[in-house]
Amino acid sequence: MEYRERILRFIEEIKTSCLPSVSMDFVVFGFHEGQLKVLLLKWQGVDTWMLPGGRVRMDENMEDAAYRSLRERTGLAEVFLQQFHTFGNVIRNTYYAMEETRTKLGFSAEDFEGLPHRDISVGFYALVEYTKVNPTPGLELALDPFTEQIQWCNVEEVPQLLFDHNEMIQVALKTLRRQLSYQPIGYTLLPDQFTMPQLQQLYETILGQRLDRRNFQKRMLSYGILERGEKFQNGGAYKAPYLYRFDREKYQQALAEERLLVV
Amino acid sequence: MEYRERILRFIEEIKTSCLPSVSMDFVVFGFHEGQLKVLLLKWQGVDTWMLPGGRVRMDENMEDAAYRSLRERTGLAEVFLQQFHTFGNVIRNTYYAMEETRTKLGFSAEDFEGLPHRDISVGFYALVEYTKVNPTPGLELALDPFTEQIQWCNVEEVPQLLFDHNEMIQVALKTLRRQLSYQPIGYTLLPDQFTMPQLQQLYETILGQRLDRRNFQKRMLSYGILERGEKFQNGGAYKAPYLYRFDREKYQQALAEERLLVV
DNA sequence: TCAAAAGTGTTTAGCATACACCCATGC
DNA sequence: GCATGGGTGTATGCTAAACACTTTTGA
Numbered sequence: 120m121e122y123r124e125r126i127l128r129f130i131e132e133i134k135t136s137c138l139p140s141v142s143m144d145f146v147v148f149g150f151h152e153g154q155l156k157v158l159l160l161k162w163q164g165v166d167t168w169m170l171p172g173g174r175v176r177m178d179e180n181m182e183d184a185a186y187r188s189l190r191e192r193t194g195l196a197e198v199f200l201q202q203f204h205t206f207g208n209v210i211r212n213t214y215y216a217m218e219e220t221r222t223k224l225g226f227s228a229e230d231f232e233g234l235p236h237r238d239i240s241v242g243f244y245a246l247v248e249y250t251k252v253n254p255t256p257g258l259e260l261a262l263d264p265f266t267e268q269i270q271w272c273n274v275e276e277v278p279q280l281l282f283d284h285n286e287m288i289q290v291a292l293k294t295l296r297r298q299l300s301y302q303p304i305g306y307t308l309l310p311d312q313f314t315m316p317q318l319q320q321l322y323e324t325i326l327g328q329r330l331d332r333r334n335f336q337k338r339m340l341s342y343g344i345l346e347r348g349e350k351f352q353n354g355g356a357y358k359a360p361y362l363y364r365f366d367r368e369k370y371q372q373a374l375a376e377e378r379l380l381v382v
Numbered sequence: 383m384e385y386r387e388r389i390l391r392f393i394e395e396i397k398t399s400c401l402p403s404v405s406m407d408f409v410v411f412g413f414h415e416g417q418l419k420v421l422l423l424k425w426q427g428v429d430t431w432m433l434p435g436g437r438v439r440m441d442e443n444m445e446d447a448a449y450r451s452l453r454e455r456t457g458l459a460e461v462f463l464q465q466f467h468t469f470g471n472v473i474r475n476t477y478y479a480m481e482e483t484r485t486k487l488g489f490s491a492e493d494f495e496g497l498p499h500r501d502i503s504v505g506f507y508a509l510v511e512y513t514k515v516n517p518t519p520g521l522e523l524a525l526d527p528f529t530e531q532i533q534w535c536n537v538e539e540v541p542q543l544l545f546d547h548n549e550m551i552q553v554a555l556k557t558l559r560r561q562l563s564y565q566p567i568g569y570t571l572l573p574d575q576f577t578m579p580q581l582q583q584l585y586e587t588i589l590g591q592r593l594d595r596r597n598f599q600k601r602m603l604s605y606g607i608l609e610r611g612e613k614f615q616n617g618g619a620y621k622a623p624y625l626y627r628f629d630r631e632k633y634q635q636a637l638a639e640e641r642l643l644v645v
Numbered sequence: 646t647c648a649a650a651a652g653t654g655t656t657t658a659g660c661a662t663a664c665a666c667c668c669a670t671g672c
Numbered sequence: 673g674c675a676t677g678g679g680t681g682t683a684t685g686c687t688a689a690a691c692a693c694t695t696t697t698g699a
Contacts, residue, residue: 138403141470141502181470181502205468205504207404207444239404239444241468241502316651333653334689357650358696579678596680597662613669620677621669 125264127230134233137174142213142238143185144170144206144284146291147193149249149271150308155324156249156271157288158193159280163267164223169281170288171269172240185243192269194253199246199307203294204287207239211282220265244291246307292325299325302374303342306365314351314360315339344370388527390493397496400437405476405501406448407433407469407547409554410456412512412534413571418587419512419534420551421456422543426530427486432544433551434532435503448506455532457516462509462570466557467550470502474545483528507554509570555588562588565637566605569628577614577623578602607633 147158159168173188175181182202190196214236221231249271272278277288298304305321306313319335339345348362410421422431436451438444445465453459477499484494512534535541540551561567568584569576582598602608611625 138500138502140401141403175470175502177500178472180472181468184470202468205444205465207438207447207504209441209443237401237440239401239438239502239504241470314651331690332651333691336652337654338688352697354698355650356648356696356698358652360651577678594663595678596664599679600681601661615670617671618677619669619671619675621679623678 122264123226126224126226129264130231130234133174133235136176138177140235140238142172142174142240143181143188144172144240144242144287145185145189145192146170146203146242146244146288147189147252148244148246148274148291148295148308149252150321150324151249151271153320153324155274157274157277158252159270159272159277160266161268161270162220162265165220167281168272168278170284181241185241189243189245191263193247195247195251199304200243201245202241202243204242204290205239206242206283206287208283209237211238211240212236213238216281242287242291244295246295246304248308248310250310296326303339303344303370309365312348312351312362312364314362316360318363342373344373385527386489389487389489392527393494393497396437396498399439401440403498403501404438405435405503406438406444406451407435407503407505407550408448408452408455409433409466409505409507409551410452410515411507411509411537411554411558411571412515413584413587414512414534416583416587418537420537420540421515422533422535422540423529424531424533425483425528428483430544431535431541433547444504448504452506452508454526456510458510458514462567463506464508465504465506467505467553468502469505469546469550471546472500474501474503475499476501479544505550505554507558509558509567511571511573513573559589566602566607566633575611575614575625575627577625579623581626605636607636 145158149156149158158171160171161168171188171192173184173191175184179187185200185202186196189198189200214231214234217231217234221228252271274288274292277285279285280288295304299322305318305325308321309317315336316332318339319330319332322335323330344366346364346366348364350359351362352359408421412419412421421434423434424431434451434455436447436454438447442450448463448465449459452461452463477494477497480494480497484491515534537551537555540548542548543551558567562585568581568588571584572580578599579595581602582593582595585598586593607629609627609629611627613622614625615622
């Protein structure tokens, strides 16, 4: 039974090559059709959805592990990724959570023995470009045989999740809102080229409030990290907006000079 | 040999009742004679200083563990305590760091076997009232038999510490500065009653810059969480300053209304 | 020619900064 | 009476918010 083998090897890998009782969870934000989305996944044989997670290998820096895990899940290498809080309540009982999956998949308690019972989890949030992520379980299925489904879900419509994962999303969102209001990190949620109204819509969605067009444009341009391109006619019965492109180099430069950080 | 027993029991305790590969480190700030201080400790038989740390028990929430550990170290129950970052680089090799101590104390490798080799560490920073902390190893020595000395050290004069502990202090300081500049958390570093010039000196020390007296007072009073008391004559040849008291109730109230958070 | 959405500039208000004089006290 | 440090109020400037008209385009 090949599937059984994969599960057992996966468990063995966790037990032998990963730090016990430490996990990472990812709040992956995407933006599509005016909606802020998060990536959720579901295990085999369980009805509860959860955030994608990962573990730190013995010889691996945690930050590297985070990038690796996220790459394995989304296929994306260049993303905005940042830890925002570490969660350590006892309700995070990994062992208990796995019991249901284990019995439904027909494994014995011995098969799963030696796995960490309780995890401290470092929460990361990521901003990714929606269209670049293919949320069908592909590559990562080979690495995580428990995953049955991966899906985008509107932030407002997230169901009851495993453990404290709902709280994680809320804390991530709060962090995102605060960061967004004093440094321009939203660009990574949009395609390479975007219009000012698109950017504004993104900000309005994340912050949950309407913004003034003129003031918004002024502020964005004042950072000096946007490059204006051609006009873009999408077929609407109105004036064509300009396309903008986020200039990474200027952004890094500005960050280094702490011009953007209104701390 | 009683001391040997205590060490062995301590190690056993870590192995059996604490989460493996998770630790906490504390940047404990105090303020005395115009200087910002941090609490440092030194292990038996090692010359390297380090931050006080702690571990999470199997059945304990991490935040509770943090308060417990800090109480064991400082004897303080009511302090400002907050996680600020989680550190996970591979240089944090606990096992290697203990080797020196182990050999100097005359223990064999077997005695120390089964201890975590590498820790992810959750960094907390605490603001305590300097005079309320007795930094001589008392209570906590019974709990942590490795500790030889605990001492306050000026933030600017911190020597090279274990692992990434110097970086931890820097990150904690940065967090403290940012928080201080948009919410009034400094009060916990001062005695119950304090004068406005004292508070200002504290702010100036933490932020590393001089502030205008008049604007400072205006800002502090505008929060509406200070209660003015009697005048205080400390014997100086000048006008007696007022004593102020921090009103916890009003502070909580203001926090709840998010009046103080200039996010 | 009309509706829908985008581009743009000026006025205004509020908050943070800058700044100076008088007062209490001990020597 | 003088030096030291503390208390207080006002003027100023800058940034963020408020606000309206013109332009392009497709139907």
